[in-house]
Every structure is written in C-alpha cells, then in structure tokens.
Amino acid sequence: xxxxxxxxxxxxxxxxxxxxxxxxxxxxxxxxxxxxxxxxxxxxxxxxxxxxxxxxxxxxxxxxxxxxxxxxxxxxxxxxxxxxxxxxxxxxxxxxxxxxxxxxxxxxxxxxxxxxxxxxxxxxxxxxxxxxxxxxxxxxxxxxxxxxxxxxxxxxxxxxxxxxxxxxxxxxxxxxxxxxxxxxxxxxxxxxxxxxxxxxxxxxxxxxxxxxxxxxxxxxxxxxxxxxxxxxxxxxxxxxxxxxxxxxxxxxxxxxxxxxxxxxxxxxxxxxxxxxxxxxxxxxxxxxxxxxxxxxx
Numbered sequence: 001x002x003x004x005x006x007x008x009x010x011x012x013x014x015x016x017x018x019x020x021x022x023x024x025x026x027x028x029x030x031x032x033x034x035x036x037x038x039x040x041x042x043x044x045x046x047x048x049x050x051x052x053x054x055x056x057x058x059x060x061x062x063x064x065x066x067x068x069x070x071x072x073x074x075x076x077x078x079x080x081x082x083x084x085x086x087x088x089x090x091x092x093x094x095x096x097x098x099x100x101x102x103x104x105x106x107x108x109x110x111x112x113x114x115x116x117x118x119x120x121x122x123x124x125x126x127x128x129x130x131x132x133x134x135x136x137x138x139x140x141x142x143x144x145x146x147x148x149x150x151x152x153x154x155x156x157x158x159x160x161x162x163x164x165x166x167x168x169x170x171x172x173x174x175x176x177x178x179x180x181x182x183x184x185x186x187x188x189x190x191x192x193x194x195x196x197x198x199x200x201x202x203x204x205x206x207x208x209x210x211x212x213x214x215x216x217x218x219x220x221x222x223x224x225x226x227x228x229x230x231x232x233x234x235x236x237x238x239x240x241x242x243x244x245x246x247x248x249x250x251x252x253x254x255x256x257x258x259x260x261x262x263x264x265x266x267x268x269x270x271x272x273x274x275x276x277x278x279x280x281x282x283x284x285x286x287x288x289x290x291x292x293x294x295x296x297x
Contacts, residue, residue, distance in 0.1 A: 005045035039086025198225030239276035
C-alpha cells in the first residue's frame, strides 16, 4: 500500500500548530507526540524500498515544501532533530511530558544513549529547567558520576560525582580546610546538588564527644533516597589511610547516638584534593567512599 509520507507529516504538524493555539496548557505533550510521529514517518520514508529519494535529499525536499506551505520552523535541521528524537526514544530513552522539546534538543547533542537516558532521568527527578540541564551537561556530570545503568539497585556511591565542582568568585590557588569549608557553606545548595542525588543538609562542624574529647564532623548530611546519615570530611591533601579511621569513628558515633532504628546505616564520604586508589583498594569498610574536589572561578 502506497503511503504519502509528506502529506502525513504535514497533517501532523498542522494539527500540532492548531492544538497549541487552542489548548496551550498541554501544548508540550502535543509537541513531543508530533516530533515523535514526524520522526517515525521520516525514518519509514527513508527506509522504504520503493522510495526514490533517501537520506538528506528527502529531508531537504520535505523541508522546502513545508516551509513554502506552512511557513518558518521546518528547516532541514529541525526535521533531522525530529528524526533523531524518534530514534533515541526507540533506543530506550523515556519520552516524558514533564520535559519540553527544548530539553530533548539539548540531549540530542549527546552521542551515547546511556548518557541521554541518565540526563532524562535526572531532569525528571530534579525538575531541571533547560538552562539547568545545559549546565549539568556542560559540567560533564555523567562522566563524573560514573553512572552505570546496569546497576538495578545502585548504592549511594554510584551517585556521587568525581570530582565535585566547587564554584567561587574569588581567586583561589592552594586552599586550607577552613577556606574549603567556607567556600562550600557559601553555596551549600550547589554543593548538595554536586554531591549527588537526595542529599540534604543537617549541620556543619557537627560537635560530638568521644570520651573526654570533642570532635567536629565537617558536614553531617542526610540522604533521603537511601534513608541514611552521611558523614562528610574535607581534606586538602591526597587521600590517606588515617582518614578512613577518622571517618569510621564518626560513622560509628552517628549510628550509636544519632541514627534512628528505621534509618539505614550511616555512610562516610572523604572529599580530598587527590585520589589514592591504593588506600581505597585496601579499605574493607563498604560504608566509606572517596571523591575529589575541583575549585573553579
């Protein structure tokens, strides 16, 4: 059966324009559905055995006709994006009506479907604007988090980025722990987002008493996703073995005196200037994780 792909594409786009004018409240859903259907038809048109024109030539032809008959907005690039949008959805990316087509246009620039799926998920969970999504992509968050989709039940460490980006307007070269702590406090919201998913602020320089001595935990956080307290220690040096002992002590204290019975076990994160994989290789405590920080102006 002969299918006039151009006429079908034109009909979808005309309906979408009319739908957006009449029902503005749900135009986003209409945009996404229209992009998907047009992309599907373009793919079919390019792959039909009886078609005389393929690939870019076919898209160019459709673009010229649509522009002439419907006006601006249907360039070759726009139609290619619709085709690409359909393909990534077919490959497993979620088509969520919580996101706009502008979100997906940012995602179409990425090469890996797993990376696209990660950013779709994080955009939905954290209700990211297009600008916020663009910033996350630009910061190479996917690479820093080391995300693995095959982890059906990811642990908290799989969601912690490496490195953590700490932004400041000040000129900073070598910083001490006090200065690093101050930079984080000045923009605690950004720090929590940088750290990963579900982190909330409890306190900083959290005072605890062990024996007859007081100790101060740099940051005590809580992760709502994993229902656990998180001890964070800042170090401006390379990771050292003694840091593990320090964090273990703090974790045990929180588990004994702060944690409620319905909370999961406390975990610890050491944020240091430089990794030392040998130290972590021989760390048998699965509650302790390490990441690094990078200060940018």
